[in-house]
Amino acid sequence: MAAGPILPGATLGVLGSGQLGRMFTIAARQLGYRVHIYSPDSDTPAGQVGDVECVAPYEDLDRVREFARGVSVVTFEFENVPSATSRACAEVVPVRPEGEVLHLTQHRLREKTFLSEQGFPVTPFRRIRSLAELEAAASELGLPAVLKTASFGYDGKGQQKLRAATELPVAFAQLNGAEGIYEAWVDFEKEVSVVAARTVDGQFAAFPVFENAHAHHILDVTFAPAAIAPEVEQQARDLARGILEALHVVGLLTVELFVTRDGRLLVNELAPRTHNSGHLTLDGCVTSQFEQQLRAVCGLPLGSTELRQPTAMANLLGDVWLAAGGTPDWAAALADPRVKLHLYGKAKPRKGRKMGHLTATGATVEEAVARVRTARARLAHPQGLTSAA
Ligand code: AMP
DSSP states (O other), X not given: OOSSOOOTTSEEEEEOOSHHHHHHHHHXXXXXXXXXXXESOSSOTTTTTSSEEXXXXXXXXXXXXXXXXXXXEEEESXXXXXXXXXXXXXXXXXXXXXXXXXXXXXXXXXXXXHHXXXXXXXXXXXXXXXXXXXXXXXXXXXXXXXXXXXXXXXXTTXXXXXXXXXXXXXXXXXXXXXXXXXXXXXXXXXXXXXXXXXXXXXXXXXXXXEEEEEETTEEEEEEESOSSOHHHHHHHHHHHHHHHHHTTOOEEEEEEEEEETTSOEEEEEEESSOOGGGXXXXXXXXXXXXXXXXXXXXXXXXXXXXXXXXXXXXXXXXXXXXXXXXXXXXXXXXXXXXXXXXXXXXXXXXXXXXXXXXEEEOSSHHHHHHHHHHXXXXXXXXXXXXXXX
């Protein structure tokens, strides 16, 4: 463990090279750090803004160790990095959060088992390795339910909703030999998230609770403050604190939660990193989630998580380019002076691919949400064409 904080001027290492790494790198460079990026891809969102883009497979542990020797600390922006990769880094420098946290959050069964053993609220679940186990789970926990692959799922990938017992054999076949997790269906009122940070000396800070609306299983719009009672907001932040402490997280971790119709909180998932829902912190909070990650992994004092004013974020998927029939009308979106555009430097827009996001602030949260939604709608329908149509 490095003694004392890692100060500006030092070089930081990031495993993974997507938009989360890009925005972390921009924050780090603003504070005068250098950033080296490691991933198998080239000309990546993070690599474009980093000092060095190391292009090699995660499995090439000699390259991984060489990368680690060039930096003072390693963090990540992508949790599906193999455990062996983070272990190889940890032989050389601190990895924050440590590989154990990564290992746990890579696997839904390990994660939910840990959470329930520690007394954190989760929906009832069962491990699924055979059709018999699936049938037993359905009779014990009931239907509807969700069957997920235990590993490598995100944005609803590897997930099936089960409604009737007759669907079980086909659903099991679709696991394709992979281990599964059966989760009792949560009839939630809303989905929220808490992004929180913890330092090596135990400082803790949580951002305000973000409320998330999904479309086709992908995050669509986030806003803060969330429309929840103050005591639920406090419970959500306390839950996050308990989880970061139980996992001894050094760095940043996101807790995705369901708010049930009777006002209870259930943990859906953990992400040991910054989160799409936290992008509104860039323009809405005193400290962004990326600067907070940097402060936490470097052992600096944490920044204020205060929300300066109601803020909303709308994702820009490749679908926006497809709807616009080419380059979206950026000027039309930015015609509202309170709207900010963030693009990730990805060359090819594909359906469902996260290409960028918009944020907007407003006097009320409703106003902020209306602003981002209106701005996004203008991207595909340039004002001139709309009025002529
Ligand atoms: P996940 O990949 O686990 O984050 O799930 C993606 C989305 O599927 C969540 O954001 C929820 O909207 C929905 N979902 C996941 N698990 C459940 C569940 N047990 N009950 C109801 N909806 C769920």
